[in-house]
Amino acid sequence: MDRTRLSRRPGVRSAGDRVVNNIDMQVNLGGILMKNPVAVASGTFGYGCEYAGLVDVSRLGAVTVKGVRLQPWPGNPLPRHVEVPGGMVNAIGLQGPGVDGLIRDYLPFLHRADVPVIVNVWGTSEEEYAEVAARLDGVPGVAGVELNVSCPNVKEGGHAFGTDPHTVAALVAAVRRRTRLPLIPKLAPNVPAIAVFARAAEEAGADALSLINTIPAMVIDIETRRPVLANTVGGLSGPAIHPVAVKLVWEASRAVRIPILAMGGISGPEQAIEFMIAGAAAVAVGTANFIDPTTPLRVIAGIEAYCARHGLTSARALTGSVRI
Amino acid sequence: MVDCMARVIEQHSLSSDYFMLLLKAPEVTATARPGQFVHVRVTGLSEAALRRPFSIYGADQGVLALIYKTVGRGTEQLARLAAGDTVSVIGPLGNGFPLDCGGRVPILVAGGYGVAPLSFLARRLGRRGVLLVGARRAEDILCACDFADLAWDVRVATQDGSRGERGLVTDLLDACLATSPEASTEIYACGPDGMLRAVGERAVAAGVRAWLSLDKHMVCGVGACLACVQRLRRADGAEWIGRVCHDGPVFEAREIVW
Numbered sequence: 180m181d182r183t184r185l186s187r188r189p190g191v192r193s194a195g196d197r198v199v200n201n202i203d204m205q206v207n208l209g210g211i212l213m214k215n216p217v218a219v220a221s222g223t224f225g226y227g228c229e230y231a232g233l234v235d236v237s238r239l240g241a242v243t244v245k246g247v248r249l250q251p252w253p254g255n256p257l258p259r260h261v262e263v264p265g266g267m268v269n270a271i272g273l274q275g276p277g278v279d280g281l282i283r284d285y286l287p288f289l290h291r292a293d294v295p296v297i298v299n300v301w302g303t304s305e306e307e308y309a310e311v312a313a314r315l316d317g318v319p320g321v322a323g324v325e326l327n328v329s330c331p332n333v334k335e336g337g338h339a340f341g342t343d344p345h346t347v348a349a350l351v352a353a354v355r356r357r358t359r360l361p362l363i364p365k366l367a368p369n370v371p372a373i374a375v376f377a378r379a380a381e382e383a384g385a386d387a388l389s390l391i392n393t394i395p396a397m398v399i400d401i402e403t404r405r406p407v408l409a410n411t412v413g414g415l416s417g418p419a420i421h422p423v424a425v426k427l428v429w430e431a432s433r434a435v436r437i438p439i440l441a442m443g444g445i446s447g448p449e450q451a452i453e454f455m456i457a458g459a460a461a462v463a464v465g466t467a468n469f470i471d472p473t474t475p476l477r478v479i480a481g482i483e484a485y486c487a488r489h490g491l492t493s494a495r496a497l498t499g500s501v502r503i
Numbered sequence: 504m505v506d507c508m509a510r511v512i513e514q515h516s517l518s519s520d521y522f523m524l525l526l527k528a529p530e531v532t533a534t535a536r537p538g539q540f541v542h543v544r545v546t547g548l549s550e551a552a553l554r555r556p557f558s559i560y561g562a563d564q565g566v567l568a569l570i571y572k573t574v575g576r577g578t579e580q581l582a583r584l585a586a587g588d589t590v591s592v593i594g595p596l597g598n599g600f601p602l603d604c605g606g607r608v609p610i611l612v613a614g615g616y617g618v619a620p621l622s623f624l625a626r627r628l629g630r631r632g633v634l635l636v637g638a639r640r641a642e643d644i645l646c647a648c649d650f651a652d653l654a655w656d657v658r659v660a661t662q663d664g665s666r667g668e669r670g671l672v673t674d675l676l677d678a679c680l681a682t683s684p685e686a687s688t689e690i691y692a693c694g695p696d697g698m699l700r701a702v703g704e705r706a707v708a709a710g711v712r713a714w715l716s717l718d719k720h721m722v723c724g725v726g727a728c729l730a731c732v733q734r735l736r737r738a739d740g741a742e743w744i745g746r747v748c749h750d751g752p753v754f755e756a757r758e759i760v761w
Contacts, residue, residue: 222728223727223728224727225723225725225726225727225728226727229723229725229726229727229749230725230727232504232505232725233504233505233506233593233725245729253744254729254732254744257719257720257730257731257732258720258730259729259730259732260720260722260728260730262551262552262553264549264551265549265551266551267551267553267722269722269728269730271728271729271730274729274732274744417551418549418551419551446551466551468723468727469553469554469722469723469727469728470544470551470552470553470554471544471591472506472593472725473506
């Protein structure tokens with residue numbers, strides 16, 4: 180198994196060599212060349228421009244933008260989030276500008292920032308997923324497509340595709356036929372055997388896997404006895420889900436040869452390094468962006484320092500180095 | 504906007520539930536305008552705790568002043584801060600109130616501690632006006648002396664009648680609008696959603712321009728997460744979904760689709 184080879188794919192821009200403190204931080208996520216293994220997770224960093232005053236976006240390994248479907252989508256009613264011990268539960272509901280609005284209004288900024296963009300895609304049918312991915316093919320700056328088959332907050336799409344391995348495989352295959360972009364299905368955490376889903380996605384043509392999505396959750400106001408979220412249920416994110424995510428990343432990484440983008444409760448370098456040791460090729464910072472927008476930059480520096488301290492010459496050497 | 508560590512200069516209680524926090528934050532105060540807010544990361548909470556948004560009460564000579572009410576674990580922890588402690592502050596955020604009222608008399612309508620940004624506004628507006636402030640009880644009336652010091656006309660209403668007139672702040676507004684020609688006043692309001700809606704509806708009906716500072720739960724504070732959205736209407740009638748933290752929190756009443 181070699182998840183570290185650096186290959187070129189049509190339409191994928193080279194990230195260039197980046198060696199800092201004698202640590203080679205470059206990673207290849209299924210054909211997406213990242214200057215370092217630290218991305219930001221979908222829905223937690225807007226379209227990059229929102230945080231540009233606080234974070235040098237060009238220093239990130241990749242930016243995953245918020246879920247987009249064919250047409251603009253209004254999302255869920257308010258309240259859309261609630262803070263809980265160890266994180267938050269959200270039901271934003273994939274509000275977005277539609278793929279054409281994304282291409283026109285938001286992607287040019289990230290293209291200028293010279294950072295690979297992974298576009299999170301969702302839909303209500305295989306055809307919609309495939310059409311959105313097809314429209315992204317060849318768009319400057321777009322380096323890959325994350326297939327959102329696991330959002331718990333939109334009944335029209337998302338998780339309905341992610342809870343049956345045959346459906347995941349059919350969806351990946353359908354999208355694969357319409358785009359040359361690297362495909363990264365974002366798997367649902369609430370399935371009985373993640374390995375089955377991981378293998379199904381790989382065999383259908385996925386180039387990498389993204390996991391985990393938020394965990395379905397619910398919060399009730401005991402005074403009113405009503406759900407806090409207008410959507411009744413939402414997705415739990417933040418440090419509370421990190422150990423769950425590590426286990427699923429480890430299990431998935433043993434089942435497939437394609438690389439894994441891991442996310443779930445990263446608040447500093449330690450959790451990112453743990454994910455990579457468990458088997459991830461790269462990581463994505465999510466909820467922590469809301470608390471400290473500089474978290475991804477701290478994570479990059481922390482991975483470099485950890486590698487230097489442990490005598491590793493590349494961040495890639497961390498991947499799958501767990502000792503069982 | 505900047506992301507900085509701000510040192511606590513002083514903190515004191517205004518009444519049982521309200522506090523004033525003074526922070527040394529010249530990077531924030533240099534460009535802060537009335538109606539903008541800051542996003543504070545409260546130290547001492549777990550690493551998962553989200554930031555809290557606070558309106559700016561004052562921004563002078565590098566000192567950022569906030570007024571807040573203790574309503575949960577975040578603000579209760581904030582109340583424990585003492586001089587010398589530091590907190591992470593991102594700001595100033597949002598668009599703020601317009602400062603040019605075109606020669607019209609400003610009517611400021613405050614609900615509870617929504618008076619805080621309006622005090623900042625009164626100090627930055629070029630002329631005197633009227634403050635209408637309402638709350639549940641006398642202890643919830645804050646900062647009225649700020650406006651008296653500026654020789655503003657201060658009118659108070661409490662629901663329990665313990666200070667000023669018994670009733671709602673909108674009762675005061677009704678009386679004010681009844682005696683003012685529609686072109687002579689401009690309204691600025693901050694308070695709970697129900698009050699803002701009532702103020703906005705009265706302003707639109709009277710043909711008076713009103714600037715409302717919406718109070719929504721925010722997560723990121725910069726427009727990335729879409730947790731604090733509001734349906735809005737453009738001048739051509741087309742509706743859109745705005746982000747209160749980024750596109751607001753101040754909107755003109757006719758823009759808002761309640």
